[in-house]
Amino acid sequence: MKKKVLVTLLTAAMTASMLAGCGSSPAPAETTPAPAASSEAAPEESKEVAESTPAETPAAAEDDGEVVELEFWSWWSSEARKPYVLEMVDGFNASQSKYHVTYVDIPWGDIFTKNIAQIAAGNPCDIMANNLEEVAFRAEQGQVEPLDAYLTDDVKGAFYEQYLDVCTGDDGSIYALPLSVDTRGIYYNKAHFEEAGINPEDIQTWDDLTEAARKLDKKNGDTWERVGFIPTLGNGGVDTWMLNANNGPAWFDPETCEAKVNTDTNKEAFKWVREQIEVYGMDEFNELSAAFSSGMQDPFASGVISMLVHTSAYVSSLKQNAPDLEYGVIPLPEFKEGNGHLANGGGFVLEIPKGAKCPEGSYEFIKYVTSKETQDFLSTSLGDFSARNDFDDSTEFFKNPITKEIAKCLEETNTLVVPNALKGYQDIINPLVEEGTLGLKSTDEALDNAQKALEDFIANNQ
Amino acid sequence: MFGAILTKLGIKKRQGRENVYGYIFILPWLIGLLAFTLGPMIFSFITSFADYNMLKINFVGLKNYTHMFTRDQLFWKALKNTAVYAVMNIPLITAGGVIVAVILNKSVFGLRTFRTIYYLPSIMVGVGTYFLWMLLLNPANGIVNSALALIGIKGPAWLTDPAWTKPAIVLMHVWGLGGQMLLYLARLQSIPQDYYEAASLDGASGLKKFTKITVPLLSPIIFYNLTIGIIGAFQVFQEGYIFSGGDGKPAGSLLFYNLHLWNQAFKNFKTGYANAMCWFLFALVMIMTLINQKVSKKWVYEEDGSND
Numbered sequence: 001m002k003k004k005v006l007v008t009l010l011t012a013a014m015t016a017s018m019l020a021g022c023g024s025s026p027a028p029a030e031t032t033p034a035p036a037a038s039s040e041a042a043p044e045e046s047k048e049v050a051e052s053t054p055a056e057t058p059a060a061a062e063d064d065g066e067v068v069e070l071e072f073w074s075w076w077s078s079e080a081r082k083p084y085v086l087e088m089v090d091g092f093n094a095s096q097s098k099y100h101v102t103y104v105d106i107p108w109g110d111i112f113t114k115n116i117a118q119i120a121a122g123n124p125c126d127i128m129a130n131n132l133e134e135v136a137f138r139a140e141q142g143q144v145e146p147l148d149a150y151l152t153d154d155v156k157g158a159f160y161e162q163y164l165d166v167c168t169g170d171d172g173s174i175y176a177l178p179l180s181v182d183t184r185g186i187y188y189n190k191a192h193f194e195e196a197g198i199n200p201e202d203i204q205t206w207d208d209l210t211e212a213a214r215k216l217d218k219k220n221g222d223t224w225e226r227v228g229f230i231p232t233l234g235n236g237g238v239d240t241w242m243l244n245a246n247n248g249p250a251w252f253d254p255e256t257c258e259a260k261v262n263t264d265t266n267k268e269a270f271k272w273v274r275e276q277i278e279v280y281g282m283d284e285f286n287e288l289s290a291a292f293s294s295g296m297q298d299p300f301a302s303g304v305i306s307m308l309v310h311t312s313a314y315v316s317s318l319k320q321n322a323p324d325l326e327y328g329v330i331p332l333p334e335f336k337e338g339n340g341h342l343a344n345g346g347g348f349v350l351e352i353p354k355g356a357k358c359p360e361g362s363y364e365f366i367k368y369v370t371s372k373e374t375q376d377f378l379s380t381s382l383g384d385f386s387a388r389n390d391f392d393d394s395t396e397f398f399k400n401p402i403t404k405e406i407a408k409c410l411e412e413t414n415t416l417v418v419p420n421a422l423k424g425y426q427d428i429i430n431p432l433v434e435e436g437t438l439g440l441k442s443t444d445e446a447l448d449n450a451q452k453a454l455e456d457f458i459a460n461n462q
Numbered sequence: 463m464f465g466a467i468l469t470k471l472g473i474k475k476r477q478g479r480e481n482v483y484g485y486i487f488i489l490p491w492l493i494g495l496l497a498f499t500l501g502p503m504i505f506s507f508i509t510s511f512a513d514y515n516m517l518k519i520n521f522v523g524l525k526n527y528t529h530m531f532t533r534d535q536l537f538w539k540a541l542k543n544t545a546v547y548a549v550m551n552i553p554l555i556t557a558g559g560v561i562v563a564v565i566l567n568k569s570v571f572g573l574r575t576f577r578t579i580y581y582l583p584s585i586m587v588g589v590g591t592y593f594l595w596m597l598l599l600n601p602a603n604g605i606v607n608s609a610l611a612l613i614g615i616k617g618p619a620w621l622t623d624p625a626w627t628k629p630a631i632v633l634m635h636v637w638g639l640g641g642q643m644l645l646y647l648a649r650l651q652s653i654p655q656d657y658y659e660a661a662s663l664d665g666a667s668g669l670k671k672f673t674k675i676t677v678p679l680l681s682p683i684i685f686y687n688l689t690i691g692i693i694g695a696f697q698v699f700q701e702g703y704i705f706s707g708g709d710g711k712p713a714g715s716l717l718f719y720n721l722h723l724w725n726q727a728f729k730n731f732k733t734g735y736a737n738a739m740c741w742f743l744f745a746l747v748m749i750m751t752l753i754n755q756k757v758s759k760k761w762v763y764e765e766d767g768s769n770d
Contacts, residue, residue, distance in 0.1 A: 113728050120516045141731050142517045286619030287602040293621070293707075294596040354517070424730045428535055431714030438624065438713060453535060460533040 124353035139169030236309025514734030563646035
């Protein structure tokens with residue numbers, strides 16, 4: 001009988017705790033108290049930021065005592081970035097008294113699904129970092145609030161037009177402001193260049209690049225001691241080279257959204273890409289690809305590769321992995337003389353998720369972060385480039401020679417925006433194009449297949 | 463106290479009371495199922511007939527299903543990739559599990575240590591192991607190709623050559639067969655030694671004993687592992703997601719069904735379509751499990767009264 005009582009009690013306790021557990025789990029995330037995290041940032045430096053932007057928002061002075069709590073979501077959690085993000089948030093909190101922003105970092109692999117789930121549940125964060133390329137797509141999907149009601153001409157006028165265009169939806173409204181932008185260039189090893197007697201400024205066309213690569217190559221018997229250049233390693237795919245060769249979108253016509261994969265230009269350019277891989281053979285290529293994708297080795301940092309296409313963010317990675325490496329950056333060369341040095345770039349924006357409880361407050365934060373002072377602070381501390389057009393060489397950031405070289409690449413950069421009508425087209429053509437890159441098919445055949453597939457894709461999705 | 467409540471409710475018989483207790487014990491699971499699994503399942507079934515992007519629902523009838531079979535260029539490719547992987551993976555893991563279990567059932571020196579070593583990979587799950595395997599499978603200096611080089615074989619570029627990516631994943635799973643092995647081992651230890659002794663007296667060879675005694679007596683576990691294995695193989699996702707960075711490269715060889723589905727749901731926000739894909743996969747796996755169950759009657763040994 002005693003046993004029975006015990007069983008009954010245990011069961012009741014379990015049931016009760018289960019029910020309690022169910023009840024508390026859907027509790028809104030809002031109730032999170034202002035975290036201690038933001039107080040971690042170095043107090044002196046945050047004051048500096050606050051002082052350099054004296055009372056930017058006088059409207060914030062309507063002290064009715066109610067401080068609105070806002071959440072800012074992004075994925076920056078590393079030691080190299082998070083302290084500065086926290087400092088920036090503290091700077092905003094100190095600059096006015098109406099809003100209090102809390103920084104929440106969520107891993108890259110989770111943040112976007114979490115964000116959309118929160119939007120669907122009607123309880124999103126207040127400010128969200130997201131990618132620049134898909135602002136218009138998210139706008140079309142109804143995931144973001146338009147900023148038009150708050151934007152003033154002085155704010156709009158401070159950004160390069162091309163980036164503001166990318167932040168504009170199909171309906172003409174602006175849905176985000178750029179936080180940072182990036183570009184691609186060719187990083188080169190200065191010691192290798194000196195040894196081979198190459199002047200980086202002489203590399204102006206693809207032919208010049210090929211020539212330089214052959215001078216840099218070093219082979220000992222069957223093994224490559226030094227690899228001059230492979231165009232698809234690092235952070236430059238076939239896409240980068242095709243964009244450069246076309247001086248604009250390569251796979252489709254951005255106006256008519258028609259497929260133009262197997263054009264003569266693309267065929268010639270793609271053949272060149274494949275030839276550069278063939279110089280070294282598939283074994284060497286596979287080895288180097290595996291080294292890069294595991295993330296544990298960096299053949300450029302260790303001096304195995306002399307030239308590598310990468311984004312502007314590579315600077316901070318090299319700072320960590322190879323602090324002593326002497327390198328420079330040159331723009332992508334021209335496919336043919338006079339064709340242009342265009343590279344594909346991207347970036348990040350801040351936006352207000354649909355249904356955020358206080359869009360005015362969210363906007364105040366976005367405005368603060370994209371202001372000249374804060375952008376300068378972020379550039380100097382994180383090495384990010386700003387989309388603002390009012391920077392000149394006088395700032396500390398732009399005095400760095402590498403920064404200057406990358407800024408030159410940034411001048412000829414195109415943000416590859418996929419028209420909403422073609423969303424998902426890369427999934428279709430990339431595997432087919434890759435068959436050409438890997439030599440499973442001839443480059444022409446691969447492009448013909450991709451052309452056919454893209455035409456079908458467009459027809460299927462109308 | 464509880465007994466009194468039941469008496470009041472008119473449940474007086476022992477049988478009835480035990481039923482009530484049973485339900486109370488499964489209540490935590492039942493609430494979880496109803497609140498967190500069944501609800502979303504019904505919702506996903508309904509939205510599989512809609513143009514749904516997690517924010518807007520617009521019913522379109524069977525369009526998602528017809529799009530899947532006739533217009534989605536990656537659907538069949540993803541399904542084929544998954545099937546190829548399943549066909550390679552399931553037999554190897556099953557046979558491997560049985561063989562390792564049989565070997566580790568013999569009294570050999572260091573038996574416990576070996577059992578532990580074989581079981582260890584099963585508790586090392588998660589993304590970390592995939593990164594570990596990326597290093598092991600490095601074509602130039604990974605341990606797999608270094609070992610192959612010792613016996614004079616030039617190892618392939620496992621994760622960069624489209625022809626070798628699926629074998630690479632199968633290899634990784636073979637490494638983790640300890641979980642299955644443990645189940646076989648438990649069963650093996652319950653096989654009475656008398657059977658083997660009697661067979662030896664009758665002059666049966668080792669192989670004969672294995673095929674006539676060990677395998678039939680293991681068959682219920684083999685069947686269980688096979689069923690779980692088929693379901694698991696068609697759910698393969700993480701391997702493709704991590705090794706390819708989400709887009710199924712090289713050359714689409716790691717675009718598994720669930721990776722394609724995930725991309726549709728969370729990259730292209732065609733969530734209604736992704737739900738339709740989920741339900742097709744559910745139907746497919748269900749049919750395979752039923753066939754498996756029917757066929758199993760022919761080869762699975764059942765002790766009297768264990769099931770029907």
